[in-house]
Amino acid sequence: MHVNGSYTFKADKQAVYDLMMSKDALAHCLPGCENLEEIGEDAYRATLKIGIAGIKGTYTCTIRTTEKVPLETWTLTIEGQAKTGNVKGVGRFSLADADDSTELTYDGDADIMGPLAGIGQRMLAPASRTIIGKFFECMSGQLSGSSQ
């Protein structure tokens, strides 16, 4: 499943980049994050409760940031396992200056393996869109929170 989109942050590139690399921000904004443990450089293990409304799966995830070009681009890979199946998301992120703000664009693939793929296909695309949207909204909130 292809996912792409963009989000505008009211901050400069450095702030947005730092935010996206921040363990604390991730721990706060990754959907249903119950713990985020560093397992290496730019690599974490986390338990995420991902879903919409009452439909949530608890995923044991590894999260890695690779191919970093500071202030420009990076790749985020999330691999998770849950009872309803496994997920793998690989997203390429990039930042661009916009008038007094920064536009983050992402482009990637999210693959769902297992029962969820077979029974939930109708909902997967809009659900991932919603979940990603919430993530950025939360991150944006972190930004304004930290500037206060």
Added chain:
Amino acid sequence: MVLPKLVGSPIKRREDPRLVEGTSTYVDDIKLHGTLYCGIVRSVYAHARIKSIDTEAARQHPGVFAVVTGEDLKAGGIGMLPVAHRFGEGLKVPPRYPLAVGEVHFAGEAVAAVVATDRYVARDAVDLVQVEYEPLPAVVDLDAAYAGAPYVHEEFGTNIAFEWKLFNESGASIGEADVKLSQRIENQRLAPVPMETRGVVADYDKGKKSLTLWTSTQIPHLLRTFLSLLIGMPEHHVRVVAPEVGGGFGQKLNVYAEEGIASALSIQLGRPIKWIESRAESMASSIHGRGQTDYVDVGATKDGKITHLHVHILADLGAYHQLLTPVIPTLTGLMLTGPYTIPNLQCTVHGLFTNKVPTDAYRGAGRPEATYLIERVCDLVADATGVDPVEVRRRNFIGSDKFPYTTAAGLAYDSGNYPLALDKALSHIKYDEFRAEQAAARKNGKYLGIGFSTYVEVCGMGPSAAMPAGFGWESSTVRVDPTGKVTVTTGASPHGQGQETTFAQIAADELGVGVDDVIINHGDTAGSPYGVGTFGSRGTAVGGAAMMLAIQKVQEKAKRIAAHMLEASVDDITFENGKFGVKGAPDRAKSLGEIAWIAYTADTIPASIEPGLEATSFFEPPNFTYPFGTHIAFVEVDGDTGEVTLKRYVAVDDCGRVINPMIVDGQVHGGLAQGIAQALFEEVIYDDQGQLVTGSLMDYALPTARGLVSFETDHTTTPSPVNPLGVKGVGEAGTIGSTPAIVNAVVDALKPFGVTHIDMPMRGEKLWRIMNK
């Protein structure tokens, strides 16, 4: 009293009272004391290496009795699942264990099994088994699988499991034909979806060291043989029972992992084990059907005579061979010329492994693909030559005086009269008026279409020598009990076809008793001679014929006993109006019951006659049968949405002699619904990672009452010479004939948009795009 002639009458089905009253027994209705429930852990990946399986949490779960993996079963002596073994050299056969060992090759493949106190706890425990995988690249698309790496089974270095060729060509080459055309034709994957999913109850008797397996199957006897080999238990210690079976459609013509797993677990735990497949499991792990991409080149004359047919079939086998997997696309190759005299035929089949559920026989099994292809070709030739599609078919028909007829593929068609069925179908419609109505409607933006399909199928499977794994015969025992009642056992194992009725009609007529004096038993290996099963429209053509031979033996013996009773010569004994008498002395005639009593009391019969009145026969058919017919579909395509509405459907079928016209029509109706649904909407879809995205009936559409019409059925009767009943079989006719009729009708409707071919299914969006490009 003159007994009514039952054969040919639409008598009500004798199996129905228990079914409409809800008192019948399907597998899940069997409840043995102490039963434990089995749940299966299935692969979430289409292709992956199993790194580890952690069963501890599941084992610790309250109510869980056992958790086993592929390695456990293998160590316990459980072997590999069987495949059709007479396919020929060069067939690549990957090993397949009931629970995967080392690697998984499709999403849904069984990886581990749990056993628990009830089905809810078993389901809980399935979630507690942790499997760690190393994902490997999945092969999904057929053209990509043919092109090369990645490979489903790395060890073969190719995805091509086999190559199969037909070549019969002489004279001018296709390049010299007046008209040449090429078409890529897809025949999408389908799920059989019997309303009852599969299910198993395995019960091991420690004292007798024997196993009874109740399973929803079409082939209890073959299953018993293969199961004994799979689990290493002597065959005579295994009993297989097919209780009431809620539809098969080929999906239950197989030997499945769970039959072995439940058996192994019952032996291990000494308790009855029940496993009932969920619908999601059924969609993701029981066999699928169809799945071909066909590249077709056609040569024809200007006036629509097809001279050359060259076909390259890419057949989607899925990840493994099930019982008959590689055979199915070769049936397509053999039936490519349909009811037509096409002199030059070339066909190459490449059977391809993909990381998907294995394909195998689904209602029609290879023949719907052939019929779809050639009937599409007829319309393509009509388009290219300007000859009317009906006329193209007429010009290419094998003449009714040419039978038996050997086709370019080498098959000997038994009997047929194709123009007769076509004419009869045309007599139901007003073709010219429709064309005028269609032209007028088009001017108003209304798109009406008519589609024809004049098919022939190969049925009555079949002579053993021509069958992929032999086993082309069928058996039956006919016993007249001392009170004159008749107990028939048949090796065929019907599952909705109504043979408890049709066989009783035949037996009652032939033995001079009432239909209620006959009972037809089937589906229990302990209670019948070894048999084969019900599939390939063979139940009556082969199973009924076997019963007929046994009846004839009983009749002969009854005559000998009657001769003794009547103090006459056997040669003078007649059998009329249900009684055995002496020529010229009808008042002295004896009923079957009177004879049976003497046969069993046996104190008055001479030593030259064995006691009892029973006979067993095995019937080996000398040839297949070839039913045929003409189907005509009327559709309307919504110009705004592309949605197709079926307006009318006419089916004229010839299945040889008809035993029960009501049942024959019922078989046709059901087949039509399945064939129509393939044309319009049924489709198994995998994503590019090999995940099944049509994994439930929320996404895999089955036909409902609302989307169909009442069908107009009619028949011609051309008896088959290859069996003593003259029957041909009708179980698959509707499915085979209808798919191309619908597609041809939709393409016909969209002629104004310049299309000549549309791949199935005819989804609204697809047609909308054609109309709005």
Added chain:
Amino acid sequence: MLPGEFEYHRAGSVDEAIKLIQQFGGDGKFIAGGHSLLPLMKLRLAEPAHLIDIGRLPNMAYVRRGNGTVSIGALTTHYQLEANADLAKSVQLIPEAAAHIGDVQVRNRGTVGGSVAHADPASDLPSVLVALNAEFVAKGPKGERTIKAADFFEDLMTTSLGEDELLTEIRFQAPQGKSGSAYEKLANKASHYSVVGAAAIVTLGGDGNVQDCALAFSGVSSRPVRATAVENALKGKQPTAENIASAASHAAEGIDYALSDIHASDEYRLAMTKVYAKRALTKAVERARNA
């Protein structure tokens, strides 16, 4: 397909139901007919630890009319809407949309409240209620409040109901004067959910022109969407076939996100909004003329 374990509580009153849901926080779920929740639980996509059965709460299944306001109790089943003779005359699109839901058995059990609180984007009633500018009455620990339809459906399976709030009633003004309404649907062939569902209400003035109209879609986006561009294009105009078609051509405007799945692409869904807008409006106009 068997649900996981949970504790079951049967609420005897609305207050008790709210008390229970408060007690269990995010681990509790209301269940009425269960036709949205139980399938998810059987697939183990939803695993609430506590089910609070509100299916027997008294006096919550009704359709009432007074002073032009129609009130529908949250426990009213789809079948009760489908078979309501008064609605069939006054607000045709409600029984019409209800009759499009699932099948007879589903309509016998499924409730209006359960369906809209679940907010499946492909279910039929949400767009109907959005077109009707309905109000949703929610009761929670802090008392009762009403939520406007435009604010009720927030996103995919997400409403503005609080976790501890219970939807008790839906109400709206029945269209007045020379009005007609219709619901037209392109259904998914497997699930019967809407690929596109169009809910239209048209009121004609004395001059025969469209005095007021409302149009909303199910199935197209993550939540029901209102087609204001179509409404504006048709208001004040004669409801001729040309004018309806011309207005309907704006149907996809303002839909910033369209669903796309194996049954229909976003492009097709958006195109079908125009077709179904036309069909629903045409039918509504016809009914308004005969009102």
Added chain:
Amino acid sequence: MKVSMTVNGDQNSNDVEPRLLLVHYLREVLGLTGAHIGCETTQCGACTVLVNGDSVKSCTMLAVQADGADVLTIEGLQKDGKMHAIQEGFWEEHGLQCGYCTPGMIMSTLQLLQRNPHPSEAEIREGLQGNLCRCTGYHNIIKSVQHAAEHMKEGAAAD
């Protein structure tokens, strides 16, 4: 927890897990195996029974939700050992083959004819939309329902 319900006129009371589906209560606890399970996602209708007079898919209802209810299953349709007119209709018109969908189909037909004693073909097709049959193509099911409608005495449907 404890559930009590009247099934086919008989009073039953049992202790069950809250998660037990009604269909499993009927089949496993009461031994009434006429209602079948065919899809589990509320599409096929093989598990259809009447609860308080309404046809429902018993695989999408918890047994505890039916506490106190009056349930009618296929086993309760016969009166004095005689088939119900709908059962007769399905038998007469060959409205079944493998029989797996049949009990649900018959219970849906009962609901249909209770609400509409003389349905048109289109109304029958609509009324049976919630029941899938893979064998008959519905052709003879339509005829079976018509046969039943003709032979059901006025008021008999409500029995």
